[in-house]
Amino acid sequence: MTERSGPQAHGATADVRGGPGSDPLAAATLPGRLGAGTGDNLHIGYRRVSLRFAGVTGVVGAAAVLLVLLGPLGALLAHLTPGTVRAALAGPGALQPLVTSVEASAVSLGVLVVVGTPLAWAMARGRLPAPRAWETGVLVPLLMPPLVIGLLLVFLAGPATPVGQGLAHVHLSASNTFFALVVAETYESAPYYVLGAEAAFAGVDRELEEHAALLGDSPARAFRRITLPLAAPGLASALSMAWARAIGAFGAVIIIAYHPYGLPMQIWVTLQQSGLAAALPFALVLLVVALPLPLVAYVWTARARSDTVAGPSGVADVAPAGWATRPVRARR
Amino acid sequence: MxxxxxxxxxxxxxxxxxxxxxxxxxxxxxxxxxxxxxxxxxxxxxxxxxxxxxxxxxxxxxxxxxxxxxxxxxxxxxxxxxxxxxxxxxxxxxxxxxxxxxxxxxxxxxxxxxxxxxxxxxxxxxxxxxxxxxxxxxxxxxxxxxxxxxxxxxxxxxxxxxxxxxxxxxxxxxxxxxxxxxxxxxxxxxxxxxxxxxxxxxxxxxxxxxxxxxxxxxxxxxxxAPATVRVAALVGYRALVPARLVQGAPVAGGRGAPPSSSGPLVPPGASILGVHPDRLVMDAGRASQAPVTAWLQATVTAVRAAGAGMQAEMELQDGSIVPLAIAPGVPVPAPGERLPVGVADAPWFDAAGDLVGERSEAGARLQGWG
Amino acid sequence: MKTHMQARWSGFPVRRRAVVAVAFVGVIVGACTSARSDGAAGTSTSAGVVVAHRSGTADVAFAGSLLAVDDKVVGPGFAHATGYTYTGRGGGSLGLAHEIASGEIAPGVFESVGSAPVAIVGSRRSPWYVQFAASPLVIAYNPNGTYGTTFERVAAGRLPLADAFDAMAAPGFRLGRTNPATDPQGQAFVMMVELAQRTLGLPAGIVEQILGPGVTTGGTGTTGQIFSETSLDAHLQAGQLDAASAFRSQAVQLHLHYLTLPAAVDLGDPADASGYAKASLVVPATATQAATTVHGAPLVIDIATVREPAQAADDAAAATAFVAYQLSAAGRQAYAAAGFTLLPATVVGTRSSVPASVLAAVRASG
Structure with missing residues (x-):
């Protein structure tokens, strides 16, 4: 804990951020405000004008970006009619891939939560030797194209490899099985969860954990009462991101888990067999299944953020800095 | 404990x-x-x-x-x-x-x-x-x-x-x-x-x-009784004046009758006087009741309102500037005026900056002086 | 992709993002290097007069099994000889045909295995096509696998071919094939096993022993055998399969060990078409398609131009020129070298709409 100027300094930084900067519109109205009132009024004037300016350009820009991003979704909905969707979903066994996908993704995420959460925490708190090595290791599956992951998994865990023979002893195979699907999905989604969770934990101010300890909490109790609730929104968004990656995993899946079909394979096979029109309804199913969790997590995160960080003053000194940015840690 | x-x-x-x-x-x-x-x-x-x-x-x-x-x-x-x-x-x-x-x-x-x-x-x-x-x-x-x-x-x-x-x-x-x-x-x-x-x-x-x-x-x-000049500076002493500038009695040219000061002017081994604004006196009448250790020659550089009263900014001979509260009833000096100011019960330091003498008694007296 | 990742990763510390960036640079440099070597390989085959560059692009969609020969040999040779630009894309023949039929892609030329995909494209876009080569099936095998020695001996003629099929029927044999629902090779492989059972006098149940129950009657068979076209060879080369379905051209290009099959079984000889037709397979129904029965047919390579109303004249000319080049001596030689069986070029469909240059090339092929 170094000597620092505390809340005031934080407040000042926040003001600069919200202030006009090089905003010409705000600068133009400045003289009138100067004559008008106190420093506080001046300050509020700044902010209001810059907000209005940001409003005009911001809304237009954001709308443009949103249109581009949502374009594919719009195209999808435009090409679907209720009839085709109904026909596609009513086919024999049409929903089995959905069940398979949901089950495999749930198992993947379960594994990630159990194994990845402690790893992410240890990485965030610098509890591991050679931290760079761990970070790189987690990044590798992210940096490799999923197709390459799939091919390497063939070499690593194919039935003729030592790993594959070991798996055979416990009646598992990483080739064209449900287990293979889970493995492929786990590889594709793990970096998203672990790195997201690490950021979520790193965002929790360590001073808060120390305060909890000084107030009598054991490390486990402080983790449950402080770290976990504060990291929860970040963990949830990491988890939902991982969910979307897992359920949509394709590159590694097509290599080692052609069967049993999950949703992406179903889309691919239907596209190959019957063309785009027949495949689109399943794309809709994938979206419907993959999207809600991220959306819920997003809404929750946003609400948690506004709950804790809003307020006219005393903001920056109490909000855990990591909610908006990386925490500014006091150097010891 | x-x-x-x-x-x-x-x-x-x-x-x-x-x-x-x-x-x-x-x-x-x-x-x-x-x-x-x-x-x-x-x-x-x-x-x-x-x-x-x-x-x-x-x-x-x-x-x-x-x-x-x-x-x-x-x-x-x-x-x-x-x-x-x-x-x-x-x-x-x-x-x-x-x-x-x-x-x-x-x-x-x-x-x-x-x-x-x-x-x-x-x-x-x-x-x-x-x-x-x-x-x-x-x-x-x-x-x-x-x-x-x-x-x-x-x-x-x-x-x-x-x-x-x-x-x-x-x-x-x-x-x-x-x-x-x-x-x-x-x-x-x-x-x-x-x-x-x-x-x-x-x-x-x-x-x-x-x-x-x-x-x-x-x-x-x-x-x-600050143990060193550094402590003195930290607790509010505004000037550390060399002993050669200190006088036993106010110099002529000040207002009122110059009071006499008793006791040794500079204790043995002392070479620096600590000046705290709260212990400066100008009023000759009251100064006679206060244990004034030393007198310094000062020039008024500015006079301004301070709270309900007035405050003069005094430049001492070594160039340091000390604020001086002007007690009620005392005539306000004009900028540029040269005045003697009294320092009540001020600590002395040796050349190394350490306090000279046992000051427990002085502390007690200070409390009484209020 | 990169921006997408940046957005997602903006939450992570700068130094970590730096690691990502460095890795990206590595990947890109690697990609550039390999692209350069590809290009060198493509141009090395052609020599001779330099032809002036012509505007017009021959956009060729072809069955995935033709990728290597088209992209590395025929395409660059065509570009060098005619001055047109060549672009190629490979995929499952049936999948590509569906995409063309629905207007998702609009290539100028379509090369498929078997005539069924051209039929899907439709006579409006492709009123004619030319058969010019065949792609016989082989059984690629892993010489180091459990059954490697058996296959080696069969390949050397020291054991009868029937022993290979007996091996494939053994429990624990790891066979790989592609999806009959999407890939003509996947269908052909099933029918090849049926033909082998008849021709070689194997026990009646061996087809289902090798491929799984219901494989010819609308069931899925053993799904653990089914891999994507893209990865089947990788699984075999990684030593994770004992044997896999392959076209001879694939086996030649990838230097796989393979068993050549008799003409009556390999679906590569149009003369045996009537024999092939005795084999059949039911492709299960989907939401939009009823179950269909597919009969064995020679695995003939067909080439056709694809007409679109919006097609530029330059591109149409380039497409026609590509077909003519493919049927020329150079184009046919490239296919022969790549492991295909050359056939006398034969026009199927509306002969009157075949361009003169293509007809000339057909006649020249003999």
Whole structure:
């Protein structure tokens, strides 16, 4: 804990951020405000004008970006009619891939939560030797194209490899099985969860954990009462991101888990067999299944953020800095 | 009793302090920014590892430095230390409302009766349902203090507890603290950069500078008898005047009759006189009753309103500028006017900057002079 | 892709993002290097007069099994000889045909295995096509696998071919094939096993022993055998399969060990078409398609132009020129070298709409 100027300094930084900067519109109205009132009024004037300016350009820009991003979704909905969707979903066994996908993704995420959460925490708190090595290791599956992951998994865990023979002893195979699907999905989604969770934990101010300890909490109790609730929104968004990656995993899946079909394979096979029109309804199913969790997590995160960080003053000194940015840690 | 004999390595500073806080007393850590006050507090709390030394609370070893670490494991875990730390950043838990924050360490949580009592004492009753994000800086500070007190710690470490509080709340907080300290006989360390806060709340003041403790003394003696010129500068002495400029009697040209001064003008070995603005006198009539040690030649550089009275800015012969309150009824001097000013009961320092002579008597006299 | 990742990763510390960036640079450099070597391989085959560059692009969609020969040999040779630009894309023949039929892609030329995909494209876009080569099936095998020695001996003629099929029927044999629902090779492989059972006098149940129950009657068979076209060879080369379905051209290009099959079984000889037709397979129904029965037919390579109303004249000319080049001596030689069986070029469909240059090339092929 170094000597620092505390809340005031934080407040000042926040003001600069919200202030006009090089905003010409705000600068133009400045003289009138100067004559008008106190420093506080001046300050509020700044902010209001810059907000209005940001409003005009911001809304237009954001709308443009949103249109581009949502374009594919719009195209999808435009090409679907209720009839085709109904026909596609009513086919024999049409929903089995959905069940398979949901089950495999749930198992993947379960594994990630159990194994990845402690790893992410240890990485965030610098509890591991050679931290760079761990970070790189987690990044590798992210940096490799999923197709390459799939091919390497063939070499690593194919039935003729030592790993594959070991798996055979416990009646598992990483080739064209449900287990293979889970493995492929786990590889594709793990970096998203672990790195997201690490950021979520790193965002929790360590001073808060120390305060909890000084107030009598054991490390486990402080983790449950402080770290976990504060990291929860970040963990949830990491988890939902991982969910979307897992359920949509394709590159590694097509290599080692052609069967049993999950949703992406179903889309691919239907596209190959019957063309785009027949495949689109399943794309809709994938979206419907993959999207809600991220959306819920997003809404929750946003609400948690506004709950804790809003307020006219005393903001920056109490909000855990990591909610908006990386925490500014006091150097010891 | 808290006994801390610690060395803490900070990147830019080594803090090395040996300090004892008896049960039921408040010791203020007073010093400029960057002196290592908060670092020392963090080290005692256990948030910063000790480089050497140890922290004892009674017969319990809270923390120990690297030399002894092999045997003691660095001290007790944080949760067993019984330390109540009010840090400079309040560190409230943002996902809990004020009541839950205050009651964090209590079995009943936010509904524990102690929460209500502390909230009442700190004027927080209306804010108990609010999350920290909705509270002002001062409100957060008070919630954090209530949280510390609610846990009934065995030692209190308070970093600038009065920051951001208006005068009424300041009084309220310092009264509550005094009650708690007296009732539970807790050794208390209070960090402040404001001498008035230190004098108001503490039984003793430890003056810290550049990681070293320069003087530990009662609040009067720290100002009356600063151990060195550095302490003098830290506690408000505005000028350190060479002995050759000091006169035994006011020089002609001043107003009123020049009073006579008795006693030795410059004690043996002394070469520097400490000048504190609060001990300057101009009124010849009153000065005769005050123990004026020395007279200095000064020039009025400016006169301005100060509070309900007036204040003159006096330039001494060595070039230092000292403010001088003009007592009611005394004619206000004009800028440019040359005047003798008397220094009442001022400390003398030798050439090395150390205090000359035993000043306990002087301190007592100063109290009487008021 | 990169921006997408940046957005997602903006939450992570700068130094970590730096690691990502460095890795990206590595990947890109690697990609560039390999692209350069590809290009060199493509141009090395052609020599001679330099032809002036012509505007017009021959956009060729072809069955995935033709990828290597088209992209590396025929395409660059065509570009060098005619001055047109060549772009190629490979995929499952049936999948590509569906995409063309629905207007998702609009290539100028379509080369498929078997005539069924051209029929899907439709006579409006492709009123004619030319058969010019055949792609016989082989059984690629892993010489180091459990059954490697058996296959080696069969390949050397020291054991009868029937022993290879007996091995494939053994429990624990790891066979790989492609999806009959999407890939003509996947269908052909099933029918090849049926033909082998009849021709070699194997026990009646061996088809289902090798491929799984219901494989010819609308069931899925053993799904663990089914891999994507893209990865089947990789699984075999990684030593994770004992044997896999392959076209001879694939086996030649990838230097796989393979068993050549008799003409009556390998679906590569149009003269045996009537024999092939005795084999059949039911492709299960989907939401939009009823179950269909597919009969064995020679695995003939067909080439056709694909007409679109919006097609530029330059591109149409380039497409026609590509077909003519493919049927020329150079184009046919490239296919022969790549492991295909050359057939006399034969026009199927509306002969009157075949361009003169293509007809000339057909006649020249003999």
């Amino acid at each position: 808290l006994t801390a004999d610690v060395t803490v390595e900070r990147r830019d500073l080594t803090v090395q302090v040996d300090l004892t806080v008896p049960a039921g007393t408040v010791v203020a850590l007073y010093g400029p920014s960057g002196a290592g006050k908060s670092t020392l507090l963090a080290a005692i709390a256990g948030l910063v590892p000790l480089h050497a030394g140890s922290v004892w609370l009674g017969d319990r070893l809270l923390a120990t430095g690297s030399a002894a670490r092999r045997h003691a494991g660095g001290g007790l875990p944080l949760r067993d230390r019984g330390v109540g730390l009010l840090a400079q950043r309040p560190g409230l838990f943002p996902h809990l409302d004020a009541a839950a924050n205050i009651g964090y360490a209590l079995p009943g949580g936010g509904r524990d009766p102690r929460v209500g009592r502390l909230a009442e004492a700190l004027d927080l009753t209306d804010l108990l349902a609010a999350r920290p994000g909705r509270l002002s800086g001062g409100q957060c500070q008070r919630v954090a203090l209530a949280r510390v007190l609610a846990a009934e710690p065995r030692v209190l470490l308070l970093d600038e507890p009065f920051t951001g509080l208006d005068p009424e709340l300041r009084a309220r907080v310092s009264m509550l603290l005094a009650e708690e300290v007296a009732r539970r006989q807790v050794p208390t360390l209070l960090v402040t950069h404001d001498l008035a806060d230190a004098q108001r709340g503490a039984d003793r003041i430890a003056v810290l500078d550049k990681g070293r403790c320069l003087q530990v003394d009662d609040p009067v003696r720290v100002v009356a």
